Amino acid sequence: MRLSWSLLALLGILFVGPVLTNPVAVRDKRGLDSYGPPPEHHDDHHQPEGVWKKKLVWKDEWVKVWKPSKKLIWKPDWKKIQVPVWKEIQVPIWKEHKVPEWKQIQKPIWKEVQVPAWKEIQVPAWKKVWKPVWKEIQVPAWKEVQVPDWKKSYVPEWVKVGVPGPHHLGKDDHGYEVVAHDIWKKKLIWKPVWKKIWRTEKKQYWVTDKKLEWKEEWKQIWKPAKKQIWITKKEQAWxxxxxxxxxxxxxxxxxxDKKLIWKDEWKQIWVPVWKETQVEEWKKVSKPVWENVWVPIEHHHHHEEPSHGWD
Incomplete structure (x- = not known):
């Protein structure tokens, strides 16, 4: 234990050597909980004996450190865009003009000429024709008649039937078993019944009808014929x-004319970028410090005190 405290004290001297160069300053930094000589009292009591010793304590301090960080900034940049512009161009068009010209045409004229023609005339002729006549005939026909018929149907009916064998009906008031023989029960049956109905049927009979027939006859008619003649006609000539x-x-x-074209232009834009910066930050560190404390001496009967980190 004493060896470990010695090593710790040696490390403290190496780290805080500049601090201990002024023992007065170290004494001034003592807190309320540090040790010191007892206060002076103007009385007749004897002051306790003690010695000044060095004690290694750790004090918290805030140190400024620089921490890397990223900051969003806007950086100017150039972007290529297309803008519409009107450009004057020369375009061909076709314009109509009237020019004189001589043209040959065909003019119609009328000229009288003799042309053959056919004239329709009537000549007698005999023609075989068919004349319609009506003849009475007998044709079959059907009519609906009502004929009697019998239809079988079933109707429900309750009948009385016997049930053979003994049947236990329970006990009487004296406790004797009551047994019945050949009892009757009702049974539902379907009884066939014949019912007279009228059924529709078709019956064939003969009726008088008229039939159209064609009779052959010869009839004198006038037949058209063509005869050639000459007529005066006006003919069109050109x-x-x-x-x-x-x-x-x-x-x-x-x-x-104006034509819409697209022209390349450069436009300044702002793009976001991340920039690495150093921002200050306070960090809490513990620093070893040697302090002078007043340790009173107590007189004991030859026994060693355990070490409490005093040097």
Whole structure:
């Protein structure tokens, strides 16, 4: 234990050597809980004996450190964009013009000519024809008649039937078993019944009807025939003439027009970027400090005190 405290004291001297160069300053930094000589009292009592000793204590201090951090900043940049612009161009168009021109046309004229024609005339002829006549005939027909018929159906009916053998009916008032023989019970049966009904049937009979027949006859008729004759007719002929006309022609011309095109331009934009910066921060550290404390001396009867970290 004494060896470990010695090593700790040696490390404290190496780390806080500059602090101990001024023992007065160390004494001034003592807190309320540090040790010191007893206060002076102006009385006749004897002051206790003691010695000054050094004690290693750890004090908290705040030190400034720099911590890396990222900060969002806006950086200017250039972006290529397309903007519409109007550009004047020359485009061809076709314009109609009227120019004179001589044209040959065919003019109709009328001319009298003799042309053959066919005239329709009537000549007698015999024609075989068929004349319709009505003839009475007998044809079969069907009519509906009502005929009697018998239909079988079933109706429910209760009948009395015997049940053979002994049947235990329980006990009487004296405790004797009551047994019945050949008892009767009701039974539901379906009884066939024949019922007269009328059924519709078709019956064939003969009726008088008229039938259309065709009778052959010969009849005198007038048959059309064609006879050739000559008639005067006006025939259309074509005469060639030249007339002046105006012809429409198309002539190419150039006119100014506007065309929408896209032009490249550079536009300044702001883009977010992360920038590494150093920000200050306070960090709490514990620092070893040697303090001078007043340790009173107590007189004991030759026994060693355990070590409490005093040097």
């Amino acid at each position: 005469k060639t003439e030249e007339i002046q006309v105006w012809k429409t022609v198309k002539k190419q011309e150039w006119v100014t």
